[in-house]
Amino acid sequence: MSNKTAKLLSLLDGQPVIPVIKIADVKDAVPLARALARGGLPAIEITLRTDAALDSIRRVAAEVExxxxxxxxxxxxxxxxxxxxxxxxxxxxxGLTREVIAAASGSDVPLLPGVITPGEIMAAAEAGLDFLKFFPAEQAGGAAFLKSLASPFGGIHFCPTGGIGANNAKDYLGLPNVICVGGSWVAPDEMVKAGDWAGIEALAREASKLRKK
Structure with missing residues (x-):
């Protein structure tokens, strides 16, 4: 296990589900992060898919200890x-590119890069990356495909993301090469827009119980 993998695992701290969230309005960032943390999911991924993303990260980093x-x-x-x-x-x-690998190699912030194919996994391993995001998981072959990678890539572990929800998360968490899963089902867009923080906290609490077998 690389030092950066160890650092990343310490940040996730055994969390079975990493919320993958899209924030359209920066005012939602802090209450959303607090709701997820109260529900047992303190580690969150805010995607850079909106104009509010970077400001949301700043707010959460500064205000949600x-x-x-x-x-x-x-x-x-x-x-x-x-x-x-x-x-x-x-x-x-x-995904995985030389540019992103280079940026990560010069930073103390650990990278969880996306891969699908054996070739991409080998490229990641050559770069010293042994904890990877399998994305898009369901569309790329699902739990069955990921299970087939366990033997040839014994030292590699994954966080599958993409098409994963409460109905199939256990299929992935039961695999020996899966550490956690990523998903957006714990913070649905409509609940975020409605400010339903209690509802999101309840979804997070249920997801936090999906421990690995």
Whole structure:
């Protein structure tokens, strides 16, 4: 296990589900992060898919001490640097490129890069990355495909994301090479827009019980 993998695992601290959230209005960032943390999911990934994303990361990093905020949908070195400066404690990318690997190698912020194919996994391993995001999980073959990777890639572990919800998360968490899963079902857009923090806290509490077997 690499030092950065160990650091990333310490940040996630055994959390079975990493909320993958999209924030359209920065005012929702702090109450959303607090609701998820109260429900037992303090580590969250705020995706850079909206104009409010970086400001949301800044707010959560500054105001929600109990949260471990990360940035997702990082596509290049510039975004990596912006997210790290905003206070992200971990970075998640949907794929793996030399530019993103280089940005991560020069930073103390650990990277969770996305992969699908054996070739991408081997490229990640060559770069010293042994904890990877399997994305998009369901569309790329699901739990059965990921299970088939356990034997040839014994030292590699995954956080599958994409198409995962309360109905199938256990299928992934039961695999020996899966550490956690990522999903947006714990913070649905309509509940965020409605400010239903109690409802989101309840969803997070249920998700936090999905421990690995």
């Amino acid at each position: 109990e949260a471990v905020v990360g940035a997702g949908t990082i596509l290049n070195a510039r975004q990596f640097d912006e997210a790290a400066k905003a206070g992200s404690r971990f970075i998640v990318s949907p």
